[in-house]
Amino acid sequence: MTLEEVKEIDSTYVMPTYGRMQIAFERGEGARLYDLQGRDYIDFGSGIGVNSVGYGNQRLSKVLADQTHKLLHTSNLYLIPQQALLAKKLVELSGYDMNVFFANSGAEANEGMIKLARKYGEVNFSKKRYKIITLASSFHGRTLATLKATGQESYHRFFSPFPDGFVIAQSLQDVYAKIDDETCAVMIELIQGEGGIYALPKEEVQKLEKHLRNKEILLMIDEVQSGAYRSGEFLASHLYGISPDVIALAKGIGGGVPIGAVMSKHKDLFQAGDHGSTFGGNFLSTSASQCVLEILEEEKASGALQERIELFDHKLEECLRDSQKFIKKVGVGLMVGLEARDAQIQREVINQALESGVIVLRAGKNIVRFLPPLTISREEILEGFERFRKVIV
Template identity: 55%
Template sequence: MFEKMDKDFVLHTYARNYVNFKQGINATLYDDKGKDYIDFTSGIGVVSVGHGNARVADAICEQVKNITHISNLYLIEPQAKLAKKIVTLSGFDMAVFFGNSGAEANEGAIKIAREYGEKMFKNKKYKIITLENSFHGRTITTVKATGQTSFHKPYFSPYPEGFSFNENIQKIYDVIDDETVAVMIELVQGEGGVQPFDKKEIQKLAAFLKEKGLLLIVDEVQTGIYRSGEFLATNLYEIEPDIITLAKGLAGGVPIGAVMTKHKDIFEPGDHGSTFGGNYLSTRAGLEVLEILEGYKNSGKLDEMLMYFEKNLSEIAQKYPNLFVDSVGLGLMRGLRCHSAEILSHAIQSAFDEGLLVLKAGKNTLRLLPPITISKEEVDEGFKRMIRAFDKLS
């Protein structure tokens, strides 16, 4: 019934798998037939503290009983608290603007960069350089900033000007010109294949841009909120960007996005805004998520889980050399590089048949983004199911 309803009334922008989930407990999901699944996707990196988290649910319920939304025309106490929490955990002297998604966060970053380029230079600078295989969102502007040509559909054109993407970081230096204002990168390309960049290479780029007075924008929509093992992948890479964007795991499933910058006075009232962004509901949820994950990190349990998950994944890559080239990624943002797109497709379906949810990234990478709070028991069960699935392919 619901499959037909979906097909009749929902725009077909996703190639859906028509399983109907009814309940979730941490990294375990249950469908309407009672079948359980181990979730190595967390809603594409969103459900950072697991499904059905009681603390987040209680915080949301308490907030909704009082105020859900009033608009940004008034002080929003949990918004101020969440902004302070993010800044404190980042270790940077920055200020935060809240939106509703990663794409909105990146739109905000682009607007900050454009306004910086207008105000801080004699001649306007507006161009932003990105990388091939990057992904920055699905709005018209962030699609153009995305360095995967498959997203640049001709029927969405004309696209905004001022964006270019390059094959690798070394090529960035060659294309910076008098109109370039910023470079936007992901430290680990998520949609582009779970590909981390070399730390020294990133540090060299950051130092070069700082010397030239140009901005470094780091898209942490997927890598942020402890996904890398640290609060920000930026902390792991030991750099200080001008602008950082966040979303996905920040509120445990409630829509939210955030752009933070050390250029606190670039925006003036009226330059940017959002009706829903940073409302009571999303920021109260975000506060609870960060409290949970900060405690989890400080206890040492997160670091233990990172090592445990990586060990299991490396063993899988070694066990099936006919299917996979290697294991890739960092933290709990992991992948298996497949020998072909065909193997990837079969691997995802076979895992699903065994009750394990995994994702696609790029052309040939099986992506794994489990809840950060996943238990060892759920990891063990997930990899048991993975072995059964891959045995069938072998």
Template identity: 55%
Template sequence: MLEKSYVLPTYARADISFVSGQNATLTDSEGKEYIDFTSGIGVVSVGHGDNALSQALCEQAKKIIHISNLYQIAPQEEAAKKIVLESGYDMQCFFGNSGAEANEGAIKIARKYGEVDGQPKRYKIITLKHSFHGRTITTVKATGQASMHNYFGPFPDGFVYADDIDQIASLVDDHTVGVMIELIQGEGGVQPIDKEKVQKLAAFLKEKDVLLIVDEVQTGVYRTGEFLASNVYDIEPDIITLAKGLGGGVPIGVVMTGKKDVLGAGDHGSTFGGNYLASTAASTVVDLLSAYKQSGALDEAIIAFAQKLEALQKAHSDIFTEAVGFGLMRGLRVVDADTLAAIITAARTHGVMVLRAGRNTLRFLPPLTITKDEMDEGFARLEKAIGTL
């Protein structure tokens, strides 16, 4: 394969090459079909091969793909408007190309916000252990998993890790400017944080003038059933980051904030961020999923998927200790890591794609538009795979 000669070996790739897809069904180069319970790790929110998204991208590509942010970009302005209106918050957006970039932008906003003449510099940002915020040098350091910090230091200073949400308040000091959390830790094991504790923390931070930054790279854009997990938790963060499902597969990242006067011209930038193609993708995806939500179809899909998952857990309680998550961001706790690895391999053999999260969680991130037939087929294949263990 060309990969071994020309691509750096940073992924332990499965020996499968996909050539086409339709909604939650993928076909590989050998003609084998798979039910996709991963959506490219929460990215392909409107499914593979969506006609409306494909047509919008083709039409835009025929006109302009890229200019640069030195000029006005009408599709970017339209996408920003839709994102802000869907969020329900009074915010403005900056466009990048990934979740890590969005989180870098959030950190820069917070750090500048903490720079006040004549006062001690506030620069510390508290994050949670087992969090994941990206793979750039700064976002790796923001990530509260010690194993992620191997090899790549020295790192930027100023990140403090809390064992859990209960400890955060005690770590806030005169140099703290922000707290960055995922409301549901994705890579950390599909671990939702208690809603009342989040609301209590938000009120405390507002009182202390410490910014609440919510990383919604994985939870955003209807993954949890509402446009934002922040909407589900009934809080109003100071900064929110989005990526993954926003572009439906086209790379994009957004940091949005109500602190509109912090960054000025030259403080931040991105060559590709929010260009014509990416903005068109985001605008189209928001339109599609907003209509899907309003029709009631999203809620129906969430209920149906949850029922299937809970039935699987109960049928194999010797393997799965509990079902976790909400919306279409779900997981099953597995008795041990070896069994989890065996399930993922067997599932792939039987034509269904699932993910690992943390040490012992089987993770499910299907396209939000997954049909009941695709669910039925996927869970039937998963049942067969489990039967081979």
């Protein structure tokens, strides 16, 4: 199929919900994508942080192929061995005493957190608590509830009325003022992704955690983008030295196969019938996730992940030093960005980078975002930045 044929069919039959770049990919290898014309691109976006082990990973491909010959799905009416093993793996990697619910996406994982918080507020207090405080510039998903939890008004147009009970704080300090006797939880991203790759101040997060614990208010961490070693640790929560009550995961834990997870210290709060998912945690997705986490765990243990983070950081510093288009570097681990001087420069850099054969992403108002595969090679990093520098210098 040619690119023009794809464009025509897409424009005729697919809802126009995405501002798509007019390019279509056919295959990938490592951190490299190939379009329909055979041209290659170094991918510093990894499907918005999803393709954590890159493209064509042989270990993951074998696991997927083997599982398709056995079972893809039976539903959660029955025990699923792979699901149980993945839950065990997630809990062990977290180091927290939790259990796990499986969904299909980040938005669904965040919906699960919201429902869990609402039940917590219902059964643990004499007066029902239902309010959840989130932060300005946050992003938590596209469902009605997670959209309302998202602290960016631009996402709220057209879709009201929203579910009640979400309160937006302008900062961590403002959270304290927003707490009242109907507050059941505070839900935050430690590193805001769509909001501009902004890492919250560590000491302020730790102070808030202690305050919430004293108030018996849940601290819920959205690690949909920052989890699965994206920050350099399995969870960004580990970098912050905190122990959340609830965590949401998705994106990178599946390596491209849709999966989301809710992890909670309140292990018996959800009972049979309180929550569910037809597809969540099926044979295919949990087999894939086990493999992905094993690969990433090995990359972390060997020091290879840290070497990539340090090289990537060095190349970003070079870009900042040699180009007048950027103000500063932001982010943590391999969830990083360059703050452009304005939104126009941001758009130009992203578009020109694609023309130059390197994929970078948008975040916030003027951030050029980098979310490369966590297994990206040294050679791919160097080649990607060589292409990127042609655009910015």
